[in-house]
Amino acid sequence: MRKPIIAGNWKMYKTHLEAEDLVKALKEKKLPAGVEVVLCPPFTALATVAQALAGTEIGLGAQDLFWEEEGAYTGEVSPLMLKALGCAYVIIGHSERRQYFGETDETVNKKVKAALRHGLKPIICVGESLAQREAGETDQFVAGQVEKALAGLAPEEIPQVVIAYEPIWAIGTGRSSSGVDANQVIGLLRRTIAREISEDLAQEVRIQYGGSVKPENIKEFMTLPEIDGALVGGASLKADSFYGIIA
Ligand code: 13P
Numbered sequence: 001m002r003k004p005i006i007a008g009n010w011k012m013y014k015t016h017l018e019a020e021d022l023v024k025a026l027k028e029k030k031l032p033a034g035v036e037v038v039l040c041p042p043f044t045a046l047a048t049v050a051q052a053l054a055g056t057e058i059g060l061g062a063q064d065l066f067w068e069e070e071g072a073y074t075g076e077v078s079p080l081m082l083k084a085l086g087c088a089y090v091i092i093g094h095s096e097r098r099q100y101f102g103e104t105d106e107t108v109n110k111k112v113k114a115a116l117r118h119g120l121k122p123i124i125c126v127g128e129s130l131a132q133r134e135a136g137e138t139d140q141f142v143a144g145q146v147e148k149a150l151a152g153l154a155p156e157e158i159p160q161v162v163i164a165y166e167p168i169w170a171i172g173t174g175r176s177s178s179g180v181d182a183n184q185v186i187g188l189l190r191r192t193i194a195r196e197i198s199e200d201l202a203q204e205v206r207i208q209y210g211g212s213v214k215p216e217n218i219k220e221f222m223t224l225p226e227i228d229g230a231l232v233g234g235a236s237l238k239a240d241s242f243y244g245i246i247a
Helices: 016-027 043-053 079-084 095-100 105-117 130-134 138-150 155-160 179-196 199-204 218-222 239-246
Strands: 005-009 036-040 059-062 089-092 121-126 162-165 206-210 229-232
Touching: 005 089, 005 162, 005 206, 005 239, 016 043, 016 239, 036 089, 043 059, 079 105, 089 105, 105 121, 105 138, 121 138, 130 138, 138 162, 138 179, 155 199, 162 179, 179 199, 179 206, 179 218, 218 229, 229 239
Parallel strands: 005 036, 005 229, 036 059, 059 089, 089 121, 121 162, 162 206, 206 229
Antiparallel strands: none
8 A cells, every 4th residue: 555645846846944933833733644745845944844853753854955965066966965854755856946957857857866875765757838838748748758768777766756746837826637648647657667667566565646736636536546746846835735635
């Protein structure tokens, strides 16, 4: 049985002071059993959020990393640094990084390997643009993204991986995918992993949906068999709406 995982991607929102307030508000709520919750604040708030989360069941994740351990790489953050702060997860290959910061399938693959080498679980983001969807290219494109992200991984590393299917046209637009469509694409991604790696391991990988997830539509996704949780942007920035999704 795959345990559902609800992760909040705060993107470039919240100073470390604002982050502390949000965690305080979340801690006042009782988390239901049977769901894993992860917060992914900006780098500058990781230490504060780690401290605020101490003693809770909520996990910590970063939004990116660089694949080297240390060196002359101005502005970058290494897996060792994230690990030392208590991160368990790291988002890799978000479409915003692919679109604005030159992330490619090759750099995603290097980052996934670096994360796993250091005991960080990657949340690998894939998803098609509106033009690709309208051209009927979704399946081929997202399956290719997953294949390239996982290339060269050892079989025992596969269960550590989380994948987030985030159609680009659904991110921050208020226009989510339908549950049925997301379930279909996520099923295809699982079959891709089964074909490339193994059926058993494919059954262990958690695959989330992301894109305009809110308390009002989370049920539509979570009642479908292939969908193992959500990667939440905007609605993770307020305790009430994020908790509404978790609950
Ligand atoms: P929204 O939930 O704001 O659409 O963002 C989704 C996302 O990009 C999460 O990584």
